[in-house]
Amino acid sequence: MSDDIPVRVRPEIAALPPYKQGKQAGADAFKLSSNENPFDPLPSVLDAMQQQTAINRYPDATASRLRHALAERYGVGPDDVHIGSGSVAIIAQLMLAAAGPGDEVVYAWRSFEAYPGLVLIAGATPVEVPLLPDARHDLDAMAAAITPRTRAVIVCTPNNPTGPIVTQAEFDAFIEKVPADTLVLLDEAYAEFVTDPDAVDGRRVLASGRHPNVVVLRTFSKAYGLAGLRVGYAVGHRRILDAARSTAIPLSVTAQAEEAALASLDAEADLLDRVSTIVERRDDLVARLRAQGWSIPQTQGNFVWLATGAETTDAAAAFEAAGLIVRPFAGDGIRISVGESTAVENVVRIAASVIDTLQAEHPARAIA
Template sequence: MTESPDRSSRADAPVRIRPEIAALPPYRQGKQATGDAYKLSSNENPFDPLPSVLVALQGAIALNRYPDATAGRLRQRLSARFGVSPDEVHIGAGSVSILAQLILAAAGPGDEVIYAWRSFEAYPGLVLIAGAVPVEVPLDADARHDLPAMAAAVTERTRVIIVCTPNNPTGPIVTHAEFEEFLAAVPRDILVILDEAYAEFVTASDAVDGMRVLGTSGHDNVVALRTFSKAFGLAGLRIGYAIGHPRILDAARTTSIPLSVTAQAEEAALASLSAESELLERVRVIAGRRDRLAEGLREVGWRVPDAQGNFVWLATGAETAAAAELFEADGLIVRPFAGDGLRISVGEHESVEKILRIAASVVRTLPEGHAGRG
């Protein structure tokens, strides 16, 4: 009997694939939880959807009809909220899809895209898919963006710079003063993407606010990205938005996949904005839980960077895989980043004490002088 060929190898593709794509691992989301385990691997909102949002969703089910390709009602709502025109608002299937559109619009083969590292794990792949060259600038000793080093990395081939604040997965913010100084050092024809997926969780008073930046003259090269996935709890519906100059957003719209934002997602986002005060009260609960978790981790011996998203970061370094296994063995599914660290999402209230208990045992396994120890 002849054995069937192994079709799983990317190197044995039956057609010619771009070498850089064949070598690129596909994006992998946080591991799913089973049984009674807590899923703390994907920065999801642990609260169930609001009843008013569920009612709005039920009224939006018309699966035989295409959605409004412009998401016009949501654009109108957001434009009124931020004091901009509807043309300065773009809606996408999650903010990451708009990020991909912007990179495709601005950077091509041989162009460079600068971002901090470690930051959002999708950045390298999105840059390579566009055919551009990733330029990774290491975070500083406090797991923060080194903006002077990023400005110094600009060359004549730089087309895009991504600034993630709060930084995913490490947690610290970029301040408003730091960002203004950075913009002054960067040529105005370079697209600067301010990725603010976790903006609603920020409690630092000096944090940069993309909407404030966009209201300042001379910053037409900045686009701010936000999402309904995190604070608003709509991760499963995939909807996010960008605010920026109309011509830049037109270019993003040109590269987008048509009709990718569903009517259900738009309806849920509109309902969420109507229930914003109730949702933001949940955000305050999560932020307070985050602060208690971060402080508790420091008390048991961890060195935890300033946490301003809905997650905390443990710099486990070479011990990352082993540490993740110890958490998982006790029903805590965290997000390992090989060789760097663990990101732990702020989940259910009941998970906090369990995290601290396991974390206390894990930190004792780290060698003296380890970067993760406080």
């Protein structure tokens, strides 16, 4: 059978590679490729999900109970909250709502690998602004890249896959440079892992009321451990979220996902204890990798970044051979999720052997 597409498809879509999920791990390997929470769900969360047995019925299309619970937390109205099947689904909805042919969307690069595809699917043009040498957003350059064609800007903090945050002061200065009618998405998928007191906080941005063009995105996939249920949310101006709701695939958030998210909010203290454990492992891993000579960005997510560059494929193969499934980005680097304690020990062991294969002047090495 020919590999040619047998029907007419938009050329930019035909050329767009499908989203590549982090590689799955076998029974004898650790999956550190998708930034998942390594802990099993809490019994109370499992119980709440299993009590929802009416799978022959459609779910509440707006996940209204979850919207109201989150609205109360954020001090906003329920229409100022939108629930989606993961925060990435809401980004897709907002791209379709805000941008089309001839429009541009600005974001840092490298950042979340879904951004380019979501922009192209909307018919718009991605504008990728290189990260600073320390793997942080170059917000001055991003502001300078905004033109009359710019319809949206995405700020990912902590940045996936490199890890650094945008500070509150940096974001406050940046948003003043953005036209008031340009949508700004503050993607905070890893916010619960942040310990830096200077980090931007989407809740604070929203509470100021000064920038109604900002929408904050968060998810239950990472810190709350519900990646397999696909539930995330956005908080912002209700008319912007109405536009997202208009482009959303109806009924995409299951009743089981809503129940699990509500139960997770009720069990938040226990879940955040687990987050603290992951943060401790992260900080310990960063310290040990730096002691080996790695140049590790100041990560605030639940992952670390190795800037292995041209050696990325070989380095990832070394980890995989040791039963560690990591996320390689060919030509750039490797993202490694912080997983089980045994996995962390194995990462340290293999990283020591990998750095020995890199030249002394390699950018992944810290300057002595």
